[in-house]
Amino acid sequence: MANAADRAYDAIRSGILDGTFPPNARLKEAELVTFCGVSRTPVREALRRLAAEDFVRIQRNQGAQVKSWSHDDLDDLFSLRALLEGHAAARAAERITAADLARLSDAIREMDAVLASDTAQSRKIAEFLRLNRVVHETVWQASGSDRLVSMLGHLVEQALMAHTAQKFSIARVAQSHHHHQELLRAMQARDAAWAEAIMRSHIRAARQALDPPAGAADGH
Amino acid sequence: MANAADRAYDAIRSGILDGTFPPNARLKEAELVTFCGVSRTPVREALRRLAAEDFVRIQRNQGAQVKSWSHDDLDDLFSLRALLEGHAAARAAERITAADLARLSDAIREMDAVLASDTAQSRKIAEFLRLNRVVHETVWQASGSDRLVSMLGHLVEQALMAHTAQKFSIARVAQSHHHHQELLRAMQARDAAWAEAIMRSHIRAARQALDPPAGAADGH
DNA sequence: TTCGGGCCGTTTGTATACATCGATCGGTTA
DNA sequence: TAACCGATCGATGTATACAAACGGCCCGAA
Known part of the structure; x- marks a missing residue:
C-alpha cells in the first residue's frame, strides 16, 4: 500500500462499503482530498478506478456518485x-x-x-x-x-x-x-x-x- | 469527443488496434504526450482506462505496455x-x-x-x-x-x-x-x-x- | 407572476513543476 | 576477472496552479 493512489482507492472503497458514503452520495474531489490525506491527482485516479469497477458513476464535469442498486x-x-x-x-x-x-x-x-x-x-x-x-x-x-x-x-x-x-x-x-x-x-x-x-x-x-x-x- | 482525456484514449486505442503500437510495445507517457497532443494528466487517465479494459498492462513505476495474447x-x-x-x-x-x-x-x-x-x-x-x-x-x-x-x-x-x-x-x-x-x-x-x-x-x-x-x- | 438571460460561485478538467522510484553503467574491490 | 556498490539519468508518481464548465441566483421584462 505504498502509493497515494492506492491509499485513496482503499479509503474511498472502504467508505462506500461501510456506509460512510451511502448510495447516491456525491463524492466531491475536494472533500476526498481531506478524507484520504492525498492530493487531487491520486484521488481522481482512485475515482476513475472505482468507476471502472462499477462502484461509482462519473458524469462529465459533474463528478462521482456512489452507485445504487435496484x-x-x-x-x-x-x-x-x-x-x-x-x-x-x-x-x-x-x-x-x-x-x-x-x-x-x-x-x-x-x-x-x-x-x-x-x-x-x-x-x-x-x-x-x-x-x-x-x-x-x-x-x-x-x-x-x-x-x-x-x-x-x-x-x-x-x-x-x-x-x-x-x-x-x-x-x-x-x-x-x-x-x-x-x-x-x-x-x-x-x-x-x-x-x-x-x-x-x-x-x-x-x-x-x-x-x-x-x-x-x-x-x- | 470534447475533452482531452477522451481524445488521448481514442488515439492510443486506435494506435494499438492499427498496429502503430504493437504487442509488448512500451508506452511512455512523454511520447504519448506528443502523439496525442495533450498533457500528461489526460494521457495517464487514458492509460489507466486502457488498463482497466485490458488493452495494456501497467506496473508500478514502470509504465504501460501493450498486452500480448497467447x-x-x-x-x-x-x-x-x-x-x-x-x-x-x-x-x-x-x-x-x-x-x-x-x-x-x-x-x-x-x-x-x-x-x-x-x-x-x-x-x-x-x-x-x-x-x-x-x-x-x-x-x-x-x-x-x-x-x-x-x-x-x-x-x-x-x-x-x-x-x-x-x-x-x-x-x-x-x-x-x-x-x-x-x-x-x-x-x-x-x-x-x-x-x-x-x-x-x-x-x-x-x-x-x-x-x-x-x-x-x-x-x- | 413567470419566463429568459446573464453573472458568479463551486466543481471538475488540464497543464506543469517537483518528488521519488528504478534501471543502467561505471568504478572499485575481492 | 567477476561481482558488488553507488552515482546518475530517465521515467513515473504527486502536488498544485490555472482554465473551463456547470448550476444556482438575481434581475429585468413581458
Missing part, C-alpha cells in the same frame, strides 16, 4: 453470477488438482469447526465468510481460466457493495455450508454437471436471502 | 464469449420484441444485399463486419441484461485487439452469414435452446478461423 440490478447480477460460478464449478470438477481438492476439503472442515465451536454468532459468521471466500476462489482458480477468475472477483465485489447491510443469519450460513459440502463431493466425484447444478443453487439461494422474508413487507 | 488466452476468451453470447441468445429468444426482431431481420437482409452486390471484397467484408456488430448488439440488448451487454462489449473489444491482422475470408463471411440466418429463425420460433446452440457454434467457429489452416504451418 431490485432488478440484483437479479441481473446474481443471475450472471450463477451462470459463471456454475460454469467455473463444472470446469473445476473436470480439472481440479489433488492439492486444490485438499484445500477445499480443509476449508470446509474448518467451517465445521467454527460452526461447532462456542464463540459468538457474529464471530462465527465473520469467520465463515472468510472461509467462504477461500472455497469460491479455489473453485475459480481450479477452473483454469484467468479471465473467469477476474470476472467473478468483479461480480462478487459488486454483490458485496449491493448489500452493505449484511443480513446473514446462522440458518443461512448452515444452508450455505451444506451446499459447500455437496460441492466438494461433486468435485471428488469429478461430476461436472453435478458441480454446476449445486453451485447454481448455491448462488440463487444467496440472491433469495437478500430479499426480506415474504410476510415482512415494511410499513405494516 | 493461444491459450484466445481459447479462454472465446470460450467465455461462447458461454455468454449463448446465454444472451437464449434469453433474447424468450423476450425479444417485435421491433428488435425486425431490426435483426433488416440487418440480415442488408447483409444479403451486400454479399450479392458487385463491390470489392474488402468493401463487402467491412460492411459485413459493421452489420455483424448490429446483429450481435441487438441480441445482447434483447437479452434484457445491461450487465451482459457491457461484459460482452468488453469481451468483443478484446477479441478485436487480439487479432489485429484480420483474417476474414469471403468464405468465412458466408458461413457467418448462414449462422445469423439460422439465429434469426430460432428467435422467430422463440426457441431458446436452439438460439443458444447456434450462437455457441457461431462463436466457436470465429475462434477457429483465427488459427492458421492446418497444413499451413509457417516457415515451410
